[in-house]
Amino acid sequence: MSSTIVSLPDQSTARIPKVNYLTKENGLLSWLLTGDHKRIAILYLISITFFFFIGGALAGLIRLELLTPQADLMATDTYNKVFTMHGVIMIFFFLVPSVPATLGNFLIPLMIGAKDLALPKINLLSWYLYLAGGTLALYTMMTGGVDTGWTFTTPLSTHYLNTNVLTTGLAVFIAGFSSIFTGLNFIVTIHKMRCPGMTWFRLPLFVWAHYAASILMVLGTPVLAIAIVLVALERTIGIGVFDPTKGGDPLLFQHLFWFYSHPAVYIMILPGMGVISETISTFSRKRVFGYTAVAFSSVAIAVFGFFVWAHHMFIMGISNYAMLVFSLLTMLVAVPSAIKIFNWTFTLYKGSITFETPMLYSFGFMGLFTIGGLTGVFLGTSGTDIHLTETYFIVAHFHFVMVGGMLMAFLAGIHFWWPKMTGRMYPEKISQLAAVVTFIGFNFTFFPQFILGTLGMPRRYAAYPPEFQILNVFSTAGASILGVGYLLPVIYLVWSLKYGEIAGSNPWQATGLEWQIQSPPLTENFVVTPIMDHEAYDYDWLEKKKEKEVVTSVG
Amino acid sequence: MSDSPAIVHEADHHEHPAYLRHHFESVEQQADTTNFAMWLFLLTEVMFFGGLFTAYLIYRNWYYQAFVAGSHQLSILWGTLNTGVLISSSFTMAMGVWCAETRRRQGLVLSLVITFVLGLVFLGIKSIEYSEKIEKHHVPGFHYSLQSFLDPDSDEAAKAAGDKPLPLDVARHTEVYFSLYFAMTGMHALHMIIGIAILGYMIFRAQAGAYTTGHVTFVENFGLYWHFVDIIWIFLFPLLYLISRHA
């Protein structure tokens, strides 16, 4: 595969533009008090990478414990704390902000032709709230952790534990506001700050995906907030809303919790799907098939996502009627996701496909997300869910969609837009290797868990029957490969900051406004307000433009 | 039909007031955008209180008798008065926005001050009500007392409402009622406190003329917040105080 669409400027004469958002101002305060969405995106990128590796280390501990059937590496209480913190950190401090806060922040103003997000100060506040929540989460870990599971199920979390439920709850509450403000900012920006000619249906699908995810962030997260507040009140003054001895219903917490947490999974995946739309199109040199369908399916996922939450509660004591309703609605919500997969596949058909790193990750996404999504249908069917829930089948399902899906999409996006953010290319060969290693490691880690689940191994258990050991060993071996796959990008991406090839403004020959300006961009993004006069993914327009060779970089 | 998005055209600065942020093209866009942002924020508040209303709806239907007994412990007088106070403060806030729009500086300051005072009156009445509850041991938790419900004659509010003694298990559910009462009115009061604090800041700025030179968005958007807090109370009042006042 030596064909590639990469088109770099002549390396002997190319230079990073002298004036760009990174060099415009110097000093710590210019970063800590910035309003520039691109700087905030970089700040977020560093923070979430940090939390990712903490969550990853916790995952490593889990897999190490599960090498043997006995709970011998750590006490079962400690194991509970480890998987709880793994979940809390990975979900609230990595997955939820991953693409939106880094790539979304960086790219949305660029993609719509704006100078910044609508509310730059709120954007900075989001980051500080994220840090505050993250710091609290770390503090919780250092002062004994919490062992409720990331789901804080009552009455365990309200009445039966002495661990740091309150501090963790507060950390998540604060991080929730970070998420709300990011989503609010995106919705306002996308509605009000599009450049002339940028109609809704000329927006890149990345923007549509973030719009849908933002709706979920704004409408769903507050319900999580009130659920946490009620748990806190229950724990402190014993108000009794979740306490059966006082007439409360513990299941009410779960209703409120999952009302957010189900849309939360769409908050996590939709931005990743937005990335995939961009990469699939660029590396097939073809407009996304069925643009309107993909755009509307993003919004459909957001809307339907609000109607299915109790499929997380099938065995918890909801009524049979509710089981029926929620199970049926869950079947409905799978449809828009499937529509996207079909549309991406048709985009590939008869396209000029090349296999640069972002595309490798995108292929990984398509395969693994499909598997994860299909297993979601098994779980949405209440009859099978009764047997599969609370087993490793669930663990495998959500890791397939979140790690095999979302994390791969995140890495695809990071690699795809790395040249735009830094002005430099990452090294192609080692990055392709890392993508393949990740894919292999991922499958070794999580596929055995589907089997373990159907065989009956329960989740959240430090000890298990010995007949499950061999699959667990497989899984742990895979996890070590996966770890290597994730470490490599950190190393070579940092390396590329100094030694990577100069990328120029459009190394991928992609459409999209962000590729028509210099890399790295100016602080104000555009020297003059762009006027959008072509459809999204218009490769003909790009051809005509190259013939005219308008130079747009400064310095 | 142009081929390149980077057409050079003159950026005409027809007006560039100091308060126009540089990422906005015009004052209208900025005002429009911040207004929309405030509405979105209010949506989050709707969902936040929504969780509490959901809990209320469920438990009121499960424990209707206990909720009736609990609500008889609240004073109709104070509740109605507070509702009137808050509605009036919404009126004065709306008048404040009008004054800002029509550049009446003194009118704006007066409206904001009256709104501020009415807000404080609301909180004052609330604290009277809360202290009554505390005295009677109707705060959920360790010191919760069932006496008013097991023996209504010993309690003047229950006696006045003509309550019958409740069986023990029903009486215990009054604690759920009060949990929701304190959670909902407490959350509402917290939002009032924040609003009053911002009002205080606004009064100073209004006095300095910051909002009567054409830049009214801060007052307008705060007005939206204030009206929203009023709306929450419009629902809390009948749900908590007026469950059943007939014999």
Add this chain to the structure above:
Amino acid sequence: MSEHKEPEHQDEHEHHIVSPMVYLTIVVILLIGTGLTVGASYLELGIFNPIVALAIAVIKATLVVLFFMHVKYSTKLTKLTVGAGIFTFITLVSMTLADYISRAWGKW
């Protein structure tokens, strides 16, 4: 086409200023409504007590939203936003209640 992006709608805040008479009318209606709802709670209306109380509250809230919060004079986007909030709130309430109502049919 060398103009700045125009807002996609008429900006109403500068151009439509709601008159104090409207505000006065509304506040009087709201206060009357308050009196009505207190009075209604003293009547024995059976199942209609909560319905009447909620209906009056909804009407009051609607008046505040439309007039004090200017939604009547606002853009379609603002109206859509308000609608979205109400819709999501109703989804939360009704679908949660769907579980609770159906748990013990007839005992609700």
